[in-house]
Amino acid sequence: MTTTRTSPLLTDLYELTMLAGYHHHGMHREPAIFDLFFRETPFHGGYAVFAGLEPALDALENLRFNSEEIAYLESLNLFSADFLDELARFRFTGSVRAPKEGTPVFANEPILSVEAPLAEAQLVETLLLNIINFQTLVATKAARIVRAAGEAQVLEFGLRRSQGPDGAMSVARATCIGGVGSTSNVLAGMKYGLPVKGTHAHSWVMAFDDELSAFRAYARSFPDSCILLVDTVDTLKSGLPNAITVARELRQQGHELLGIRLDSGDLAWLSRQARRMLDEAGFPGVRIVASNELDEEVIRTIREEGGRIDIYGVGTRLATCAGRGGGALGGVYKLVAIRNQPKMKLTADIAKATLPGRKDVWRLCDENGEIIQDVIATPGEQPARGMTVYDPVNPTRYRRLEENFECRPLLDTVMRDGRRTRPAPSLDTLAAFCHQELDHLPQGTLRSVNPHRYKVSISPALHELREDLRRQMQT
Known part of the structure; x- marks a missing residue:
């Protein structure tokens, strides 16, 4: 450009x-x-x-x-x-x-x-x-978050909370220097050559008659890059079981479910339960993505409590540089x-x-x-x-x-x-x-x-x- x-x-x-x-x-x-x-x-x-x-x-x-x-x-x-x-x-x-x-x-x-x-x-x-x-x-904020995340990846998706379009582009660029490897900002992906990542919103699930139908439809559209948001109804009683059902169907068709995303609740506990359920179902390679007002302090707490998160999606508190000082x-x-x-x-x-x-x-x-x-x-x-x-x-x-x-x-x-x-x-x-x-x-x-x-x-x-x-x- x-x-x-x-x-x-x-x-x-x-x-x-x-x-x-x-x-x-x-x-x-x-x-x-x-x-x-x-x-x-x-x-x-x-x-x-x-x-x-x-x-x-x-x-x-x-x-x-x-x-x-x-x-x-x-x-x-x-x-x-x-x-x-x-x-x-x-x-x-x-x-x-x-x-x-x-x-x-x-x-x-x-x-x-x-x-x-x-x-x-x-x-x-x-x-x-x-x-x-x-x-x-x-x-600086990005580097602090990346170091708190340890071996896990960090995804920047602060576009909608950034200080206007110019701020959003600056955020995507600067977070990359601090160690964040990818962004949800498609324009930043084109301008700066960054990997762009994303899943779907709760509205996708709500647009269908039921959660399983929504998951199946998304998997049909993106069979090789499917990450399912599992907390629209109930994470452990509905979202995870339905995601595992879709993962089995994808495998039968020669594809693999890429991941699931947790966006609410006790992320440390839910990620441990999700990891157990996925492993027991035969899907140890499905990655767990977490989001919801994350920053370095929350991530550090999740890890200290034994959380099993592979990718942290960090938006508001990264884009606005919120936190002490x-x-x-x-x-x-x-x-x-x-x-x-x-x-x-x-x-x-x-x-x-x-x-x-x-x-x-x-x-x-x-x-x-x-x-x-x-x-x-x-x-x-x-x-x-x-x-x-x-x-x-x-x-x-x-x-x-x-x-x-x-x-x-x-x-x-x-x-x-x-x-x-x-x-x-x-x-x-x-x-x-x-x-x-x-x-x-x-x-x-x-x-x-x-x-x-x-x-x-x-x-x-x-x-x-x-x-x-x-x-x-x-x-």
Whole structure:
């Protein structure tokens, strides 16, 4: 499919008024750097999964004002003719540095850095936050659910509960990066090359005279991909016996029932009973699908209670990122340098102070590839054993790097002069990368409840730069 155009009017008005002001004062072409980061990990968890980079790069490459949009801005009577002429020629010509999608990322470290003329870097703030915040939140929720499910598969079917058509497409894409292998969203299947899966609704059963007739009709229509929803009448007294009857009839015709779906009741207990009934009837290969307001906490409870579920269909709570600490990722986008001079935000709340200047992020790993911690540093500065590093939020907290480790850079230049530096990876590649990276995190960081706090530190030079700027701003 062709890339969907993103209108530059998908922004907050103050981005445009600031641009007009920069233009008025002759500042719009001054070189600037902005960092995108978040201060709190979503879901009270130990990590987030970076996602949304490729859609963001698509948007940046194709960002243009058309004549209708310029005419609308003119009708607001806010902007000069010279400024509107400047917007008509707008192109993003900057550079972007970011991790690979699927990378586990943490609070207070840059997950996207934009270097561009001030007007360009400013205009894209809202757009980048809109894309990165949501897809990172969804990919994180998906990864938590997939890890809770263990060996079972997870199917995304949150389309009908998503935040509109755009939200539904973003959900399908981001959940794939987080490890969900298939979707019910047919358009997402076509656009992103995802496997599409589904069964039937209760209305199918209700449209026939009785449940057995409905099951037989569905099996005749889809003899090699038949999954029957068994809770319309009574799961154990009607649904399962009728599904087993249809399974026998399919086998006699040279086909096999693929699965049954449970959509209500005590899913742990019902799945154990369903597994017993299917096995006793000679159908150990029939898979059990479960749905109904599932998330990582419910799935973990089902498994702890001995549930026998093969596939979890997760919709509402995945698509809306519901749960403790969910709902939104509070990513922010802050100016950290202009005219090659480091800048920082200093407020009464020390936790909201920003880290100044251009920065590199280093991921420290041991000899087995296990991840130890991250260090944010000034350009050209690389962590070394014995180095004293500081808390990014509280400058009075520090520690020495005592471990043996290897460093790898987290931020790569993914866009230069407004153009991508490499082709977009496939979603399968990103999902495999995410799974691998999560497996190398400290185990305590992966806990969904009361996780270990992953260490993110700043280097001595960055600490000193921050303290110097703090002193200058307070005098």
